Amino acid sequence: MENFDLRQRLHQGLAIPAHPLALNAQRHLDERRERALTRYYLAAGVGGLAVGVHTTQFAIRSPEIQLLKPVLELAAEEMDRCPRPLVKIAGICGQTYQAIAEAELLRSLGYQAGLLSLGALRSEPEEALIAHCRAVAQVVPIIGFYLQPSVGGRVLPYSFWRKFAEIENVVAIKMAPFNRYQTLDVIRAVMDAGRDDIALYTGNDDNIVADLVTPFEYQGKQRRIVGGLLGHWSVWTQKAVALLQRCQREPASPELLRLGQEITDCNAAFFDAAHGFRGCIAGLHEVLRRQGLLGGLWCLDPQETLSPGQLEEIDRVYAAYPHLNDDAFVTANRDLWLKD
Template sequence: MANSNFRHLLHQGLAIPAHPLALNASRQLDERRQRALTRYYLASGVGGLAVGVHTTQFSIRDPAIGLFKPVLTLAAEEMARSTHPLVRIAGICGQTAQAVNEASLLNELGYHAGLLSLAALRDASEDSLISHCQAVAEVIPVIGFYLQPSVGGRVLPYSFWRRFADIENVVAIKMAPFNRYQTLDVIRAVMESGRTDIALYTGNDDSIVSDLVTPFRLGDCERRVVGGLLGHWSVWTRRAVELLARCQNEPVSPDLLRLGMQVTDSNAAFFDAANGFKGCIAGLHEVLRRQGLLEGLWCLDEHETLGPGQLDEINRVYEAYPHLNDDAFVAEHRDHWLRD
C-alpha cells in the first residue's frame, strides 16, 4: 500500500487493536496461536494492527528473548493475506540508536508507521526528546504515543506536543495518558499547529466512547478523535469494530453514553485498575484464554499475572454486559483460525 493510501486510511478512523503475545507453558512463542490472534482481528474487521507495543510486552526486545522480529514477521505475513487494506503499525522503543534500528526493521518488514514510545527517555530534556523523535521520523512515518506513567510512560507537557506536531513525518498521535487534562494538551497542540494531516487516535481505554464522540473546538477550529489504537480492543474485538462504527455514524445518545460506561467498567476489570494496572496484560490474556484463542495467561515475566480480585472482576463484567463480548463469533471461527 502506498504511503499516501495508509495516511488516508488513518484519517478515515480505524479500529486498531494492540496485539498480544501468545506463549506456551514454557513461556516460548506459540506461533500457531500468535497467528490465530492476528486472524481473529482481521476477521473482526479491524483497519490495522499495532504489534510490538505495550500489550505485546516490551521485553520481546530483550536479546535473551529475541522475539521482536519473529513476532512482527508473523503479523506481517498474516496481514499480507488480507483481502482489504490494513495499516501496519509496530512499536518503536529505546534510546535513539535502538529506536532508529527498530524503525529500519519496520521498513524492511513492510510496516507503514512506528508507534514511538518515549519510556526509555524518562529523564531526557524536551530538546532531547524532540531530537530523538526527529531522528526516528527520518526513517519511518511516526505515530506519537502518550503512554500513562503508571505503566511506564512519562508526563509530556503541551510544549512538547506543540513542537512534536511540527515534525513533518508525524502522521498520527495515540493519546493514552488516561487523563483528561493531558489528553487536551495533545489535541490543543495539534490544533494550534495548524496540522490537519495528523490523525488523532484514542488510547484512553478508560474513556473510549467519550473520546470518539466529542467534538474538540478551539476558536474556529474543530477536530475529532477519529479512531482507536487500544489494548482494550485486543479482546471482544468484533464488538469494538461495531462500537467505532456507531460512534462515527450515530448521533450522541444516552444509549451510546451508557454503552461507553459499560466499556469503561469492563476495561477496569481487564486492565486491573484496582491494583494500579498490575494485571493489565494478564487480564486481556484471561479473556482470550476463555475464548480458546490462548492456552494460558503466561507473560514473559513470570511474576506478571492477574491482580488480587481481578478474576472476580472479569467474571462480574462478563455477567453484567453479555452484549459486549464476541464469544459466539470466536467459537464459530476459532478452529479455522487455529489451523497450522
C-alpha cells in the same frame, strides 16, 4: 504516495487493536496461537494492527528473548494475506540508536508506521525528546504515543506536543494518558500547529466512547478523534469494530454514553485498575483464554499475572454485560483460525 495513502487511511478512522503475545507453558512463542490471534482480528474487521507494543510485552526486545522480529514477521505474513488494505504499525522503543534500528526493521518488514514510545527517555529534557523523534521520523512515518506514567510513560506537556506536531513525518498521535487535561494538551497542540493531516486516535481505554463522539472545538476550529489504537480492543474485537462504526455514524446520545460507561467498567477489570494496572496484560490474556484463543495467561515475566480479586472482577463484568462480548463469533471461527 505511500505516505499519502497512509494518512488517508488513518483519517478514515480505524479500529486498531494492540496485538498480544501468545506463549506456551514454557513461556516460548506459540506460533500457532499467535497467528490465530491475528486471524481473529482480521476476521473481526479491524483496519490495522499494532504489533510489538505494550500489549505485546516490551520484554520481547530483551537480548535473552529476541522475539521482536519473529513476532513482527508473523503478523506481517497474516496481514499480507488479507484482501483489504490494512495499516501495519509496529512499536518502536529505546534510546535513539535502538529506536532507529527498530524503525529500520519494521520498514524492512513492510510496516507502514512506528508507534514511538518515549518510556526509555523518561529523564531526558524536552529538546532531547524532540531530537529523538525527528531522528526516528527520518526512517519511517511515526505515530506519537502519550503513554500513561503508571505503565512506563511520562508526563508530556503541551509545549512538547506543539513541537512534536511540527515534525513533518508524524502521521497520527495515540493519546493514552488516561487523563482529560493531558488529552486536551495534545489536541490543542495539533490544532495550534495547523496539522490537519495528523490523525487523532484514542488510546484512553478508560474513556473510549466519549473520546470518539466528542467534537473538540478551540478558537473556531474543530477536530475529532477519528479512531482507536487500543489494548482494550485486543479482546471482544468484533464488537469493538461495530462500536467504532456506530460512534462514527451516530451523534452522542445517552444510550451511547451509557454503553461507554459499561465498556469502562469492563476495562477496569481487564486492565486491573484497582491495582495500578499491574495485571493489565494478564487480564487481556484471561479473556482470550476463556475464548480458547490462548492456552494460558503466561507472560514473559513469571511475576506478571492476575492481581488478587481480578479474576472475580472479570467474572463480574462478563456476567453484567453479555452484549459486549463476541464469544459466539470466536466459537464459530476459532478452529479455522487455529489451523496451521
